[in-house]
Amino acid sequence: MPETKPEASIDRDYLRLISEKYPTVQAAAAEVINIEAILRLPKGTEHFMSDLHGEYEAFCHIMNNCSGVIREKVERLYGQSMTKRERDEFATLIYYPNAIIAEKKVQGSDEKDWYLVQLHRLVEVCRSVASKYTRSKVRKALPAYFDYIIDELINMDRDDFDKEAYYEEIFTSIIELGRASAFIVAITDLIKRLAVDSLHIVGDVYDRGENPDKIMDLLIGHHNADVQWGNHDIQWMGAHVGNLACLLSVVDISLKYANADLLEEGYGISLRKLSTYAAANMDDDPRFYPVGVDPATAGEDVRLIAKMRKAAYMMQLKAEGQIIERRPEYGMENRNILRLIDFEAGTFCGARLNNCSFPGVDPKNPLRFTAAEREVLDGLKRSFRTSEKLSRHMSFFLRNGSAYIICNNNLIFHGCVPLNEDGSYMNFCGHEGRDLLDYCESTVRRAYHAFQAGRQDEEAEDFFYYLWCGKCSPLYGREKITTFERLYIDDPAFHKEQDNSYYVYCRKKEFCEKVLKDFGIAGKYSHIVNGHVPVRTKLGENPVKAEGKLIVIDGGFCKAYHEKTGIAGYTLIYNSHGLRLCAHEPFDSIEKAIEQRSDIHSEVTVFETRQHRLLVSDTDTGKELEDQLEGLKLLMKSLKAKSRI
Secondary structure, three states: OOOOOOHHHHHHHHHHHHHOOOOOHHHHHHHHHHHHHHHOOEOOOEEEEOOOOOOHHHHHHHHHHHHHHHHHHHHHHHOOOOOHHHHHHHHHHHHOHHHHHHHHHHHOOOHHHHHHHHHHHHHHHHHHHHOOOOHHHHHHHOOOOOHHHHHHHHOOOOOOHHHHHHHHHHHHHHHHOOOHHHHHHHHHHHHHHHHOOEEEEOOOOOOOOOOHHHHHHHHHHOOOEEEEOOHHHHHHHHHHHOOHHHHHHHHHHHHHOOOHHHHHHHOOOOOHHHHHHHHHHOOOOHHHOOOOOOHHHOOHHHHHHHHHHHHHHHHHHHHHHHHHHHOHHHOOHHHOHHHHEEOOOOEEOOEEOOOOOOOOOOOOOOOOOOHHHHHHHHHHHHHHHHOHHHHHHHHHHHHHEEOEEEEOOEEEEOOOOOEOOOOOEOOEOOEOHHHHHHHHHHHHHHHHHHHHOOOOOHHHHHHHHHHHHOOOOOOOOEOOOOHHHHHHOOOHHHOOOOEOOHHHHOOOHHHHHHHHHHOOOOOOOOEEEEOOOOOOHHHOOOOEEHHHOEEEOOOOOOHHHHHHHOOOOEEEEEEOOEEEEEEEOOOOOHHHHHHHOOOOOEEEEEEEEOOOOOEHHHOHHHHHHHHHHHHHHHHHHHHHHHHHO
16 A cells, blocks of 8 residues: 555645735735635525437527526516516516517617616616625626626616716616627626526436527536436437447437437438448338327338337447347346347237337347348448537537536435335445445446547446436336337337336435435435426425435426426526425427417425525535635644744
8 A cells, every 4th residue: 555645735735726826925814814704794596407308499499497496586677667678678588688679779769768777777687686695706708808897887886876876887888889789698697607606507408498509508508507417318328439229229219209300410420321222121110100100191201210220229229239239237138129039920029019120130149140130230320429519519528527516515316226016235246335326336337438539448438328218227217118018029018118226216305314324314304306306296296205315307398398297397406595496387498488488387396495695605615615724723823833933
C-alpha cells in the first residue's frame, strides 16, 4: 500500500495551493466574507423531470414556465395590479418572447409604449428571481452586450426618484436604438435561468416521441443539468458505440412510431440500404405497421415502413441471440427467441405462433446473418458511430449523466435497485445494491472510453443490451421485454412484463430508509426520486409513497401514456421552502400556447415544508464551501504568523 501523508503535510500542501490564489491576508479575508454571505442565501431551486420520451414541445413549455415558478412570480408581483388576461399575456412573453414581439410588430400598435411597460415589468420579475443569489453569481449569468445595463437595473434603489428617471432614460434609449426586442429576449432568458438553479432529468429522454434530439440540444445549452440514465437512453448510447442489438431496437422503435425522420433528418443516419433490402426480401405483414395505422387504408409508403421494421426486427433477434450465447452470465437463455422457436410445429416455448413468417432466418442456423443482412448492418453501424450530432448528444450523457446521483439528501435514479422476491438485493456477477449501480456505470464508461480510443471492448459493449432489457438491470426493472410475444402470440397471458420486486417493497418506509442508508443517506428529509413506471393517477395511485420517502415522477409525459395515467406528467420542485409536486394536464402545442396565451394547467401539491427556510449552508454546495472556508481560515492564520516573523 502507498504511504499516507501525515495530516500536517496535507494541510501544508493545501495551504500552498490556495495561497497562490489568495497571497495576502486581505485577499483571503475578502473570500471568507464572500463565502459566508453565500452560505446565508436561500437554497437554489432544483427542478426534476422524468421520462420525456421525445415530447419536445411539452418539455420546452415546462422548461419555459419552470413548472409554474415563473407564473408564481408573475402572480405574486402583479396579481392585484393586472387583469388575468394581462398576466397571461405577460407570462407568455416571458415563455416565448420572439413570437410575442413578432405579433406586436405585425399588429402595428404603438411599440414604444408597449416596450416601456414590458421593460419595467420584466426588470421587476428579474429582480425577484435574482434576489436569492449573490450579485457575483448573477453577473456571471448575465447575457453579453446587456450585462452592465441589467446589472444596474435590477440593483437600483427604487426610493431614489432621480435614479428612477435615469433608468427611464435607459429604457427610452434601448427602444430608440432599436434594441428593445433583443433586450427583452435577453432578460427573459435570464429570468428563466435564475428561476431554476439546477435541472435533474430522471431518465428516458428517448423513446417514441418525435424530437428527443431537440430536447438534447436544450439540455446541452442548459447552465446546470444532469441526467440519470434510463433504459431508452442506454439503448441509444449502445447503438452509438455499435451494439447491434441496441442499434436495431432503436430502428425498430423509430419505425414502429413512424419516426424515421428522427434517424434520417435528425441524426443523418441513412436507412436506404435497409429500405432496399426490405423491399426485396420482406413480406407485407400488418403486425409491423406503424402504431395507429389502419391496415385497410395503408398505402405503399406504410407497407415499405412495415417491411423495413420487420427486416430490422429479424436481424435484432439474431443480434440478441448472439449476445445471449456469448454472455451466459446474463441468464437470458429464455430470451434467445430464435433458438426457442419450433419452426416445424409453429410454436414458441409451447405457445402457438399466429404467424411463422421469419424471412432471412435459417431454422438450422437461426442466428447467422446473411450476406445481404451484413451489408445493411455495416451501413447502419457506420452511420450510428459516425453521426456528429449523435456523438455530441451521447457525449453529453457521458459528461453530465450517471446511473444515479446523490444530491442534497436525495437519491435520484431512473428505474430501481433490483430485488429478489424476498426483498433481498438481486445479485449480478457478484454485484448488488449500490455496488451494482456503480458497476453498471463503470462498465458503460469503459465501453465508451474504448470506443473513443478507436478500440472495441466487446464485453463492455455487449452490456448495453443487458442494461436495456436484462432482468437484473436497474435501468429496466422488469423480468423481460415481451415485444416478440405481443407480435407473434395472441394469448395476452404471454404479453405481461413483470415488474421487479422493488416496485412492491418501495412502498414501505422501512425499505426506502434501508436503501437510503445503503447509499450513505439518512435523516428525516431524505428521499428517493424515481421515474420509469408511470403513476396511474386516474386510478387513484399516489406518486408519493412510503410515507414520503419515495417520489415517483413519471406521470406519463409521453402522449401514448395519457389515457393510462390521466395526466401528462409530474415534475418536482425543491426550493428553499421544501418540496412540491406538480401534476400537469396534457399540453396541445407551443403554437396554441402562444396563440391563446395559454399555459399548462398544473395541480401543485406541497407535500413537505421546512420549518426553517433552507439556506445554501444546508446543501451539498454549502458543505463544499464550508470546507473552503475552513481552509481559508487556516491560510489566514498561517499568513498572519509569517507576517509576525
